[in-house]
Amino acid sequence: MMKMVSSSPGTWSLCALGFQNQAVPRRCGWFLNLGQHRRLTFVKGQRQIDGIYRSSFSPTNPLTLSVRAFYGGQDHFLPDDLSLHVRSPLTEEEATEELSKIDPELLGIVRAEYILMKGSGWLVPDKVTDKVLLEMTKLSKKKRQKRWEHLAVRALAKEEKAMKKEEPKKLTEYDSLYDYRNIVCRKSLLNTLVHYQNMHLMNAMMYHQPLLIDLGYDSLMTHEEKKALSIQLGYIYHDNRESRDPFNLMLCHASSDSESTYSIGVQKGILQPSWMWSVTGRDMVDLYPRKSLVYLSPDATDYLTEFDPNAVYVIGGLVDKNVSKKLSQRKAQNRGVASVKLPIDQYKLRSGQTSILPLNKVLKYLVELRDTGNAYEALKRSVPRRKLEQNEENLVVKEKRRRKFY
Template sequence: MWRQAGKRVPEEMTDEEVQALAELTTKSSRKKYLKHLSIKEGHKMFRKEKQQKKKAEREELLPKEDLEPKNTFLLQFWNRSIDKHQAWRGAQAMRFGQPLVFDMSYDSNMARRELENTVHQLMEVEGWNRRATEPYNLHLCNLQVDGTYQKELLKQYGADVWDRILINSSDKHYIDLFPREQLVYLTADSPNIFRTFDHSKVYIIGALVDRSIQSGLSLANAKRLNLATARLPLDQYLHWEIGAKNLTLDQMIRIMLSIKETGKWEEALKFVPKRKYDGFHHERAQQEIPKNRVKRDTNYRPRQDESGFSGRDRMAGMPGDREKISQPSATRVRTSFKSNIEGRRNDGKGKVWWNDE
């Protein structure tokens, strides 16, 4: 009936989506949920059609003989070989890597769509960490069995893939798994600035997507547990423009991987979306330097000697300027030479050689 009335509703729904729809109590919430499912279904169909179109265009451009395998002396890397290599590095990280904890205790503070978005970001986190040169030993703590987080992860990954994925998941608290003095909770509300990366610390990131910006949730949890807190040095390096200083989980993992590898915040903070800031502070300072230099040059006056001409006038003057400068000087030299000769002739002290016959 809603589809015939022009409402946005999905074409197909899973059993879980029907159950989630039945749990909603108000009519407006059901309309919003159906609209969300319809938009989600439209995006999925658009991506599928786009992939099929690209595949057809690629097959048309390539000749038929290029589609057939060829013998070559070059070593070809298959996807399964790359997957094995990345899986080996992930296994090494689970054994010897630095732990990075995601706090999964915020399921009650998020709506259904926010929780789904959180799980999608966690999948991005796992992918970026798996492809890194030195991956972290990821820990999903406070992950309750048969909880909303667990159900959504199993839905997105699949039961078989989730059992084989190289992530430590536990329903235990992180204070029970790691020493309290090594834990540092990263939150945007912390008064402490994260200046130097410490390889001996265990950093904690709250698995939270909060569209309503409920500030202070992660900081309150850290204070309740008496843990050290820190926030990224965004104001110290970036000229912040608009928006809150809350970053997504996939942006956080890329920043943490970069600062671990390079130790430079200039490199790590490049993964902050550029729509949120207007460049780094040192870049803006370099842009303002030429203006100051021009201003100082206009006030500068070269030093002149007794003749009224500076060294710049003698060495770097234009040809027209040289003629103007040399003409009065030559006149003064000839005048002084003539008066000197006449004085010597009058005194009778000698004769000039060109008048001596």
């Protein structure tokens, strides 16, 4: 014999009142379908079932409930006299009636806890209904605290959602003039975008400002550092291709028999002719005059706070996890080339962070400095957040320079 009973207001249980002290097959149980989306399964895997087995669920809406049983691997419909009825959750009137039956002392404790938590700054809802009080009387003290916080978070989310619905959309002049309804749009495919970016890079190779990446540090890097260099060069190519005014990228001092060059070609395939940059084994001083070259080194004494459109900037292709000192600085001095560094050490760094950046972040700083003319803004947009303090008041620049117009 099987029947559906109510164990508490709003909670319904399927009880198996049978198979007591009897050996039953292992494949025995019941399937419950609540509405169209939820399916509950209760399977009794024991060889012998004793007593009453109960499984509960709380329906949120008065949905259709269907039950079927299987026994010994075959489906068996339930008896016709089995009556199932699922009612909707408690109303406020029913909750008030049930609340009158609760112990007044317990109810007073729950209300006192709520007032104390609200006065102490705990996260609790602003309004408490009888349904909530009735629910809290059935929970322990620790569970009540978690439930108060959960209800408060839900209430705040509902208020925020309602405010977003009531708040009208503010249209700026740009939105009104260049809205998608006022222009003829053409679907831009990925191949079309890549083709446009490649054409942009081809134009940069002929007419734009050059940017050199020195690959002459092969003997100073380990195998893992050379792999990391190839990955960073891939990031540089990607970021430069997506910039508004890309540089004319050139990989100089790239020896064909070096392990670094081989790792670059294997890791990213970036030495293929389809990549829009120049690769040469010549030194930087053989490509451009020394007066126009500016080497970016973290050990330099001067800061790069103003972008020079006539300079040829050189980024050292060195990934040194041991942070060796003055390698790129010595190379610039031996070549008679000016050197500068990013003004990252003028800002308050997090403890344990260095002022050395990956190669792609150095390129990002150059792009932002060229576009904004502000070293402070360029650093904020290019330096990883983990290196700087999150509090923006601590990002104090020691010296401010005005923007220079060309």
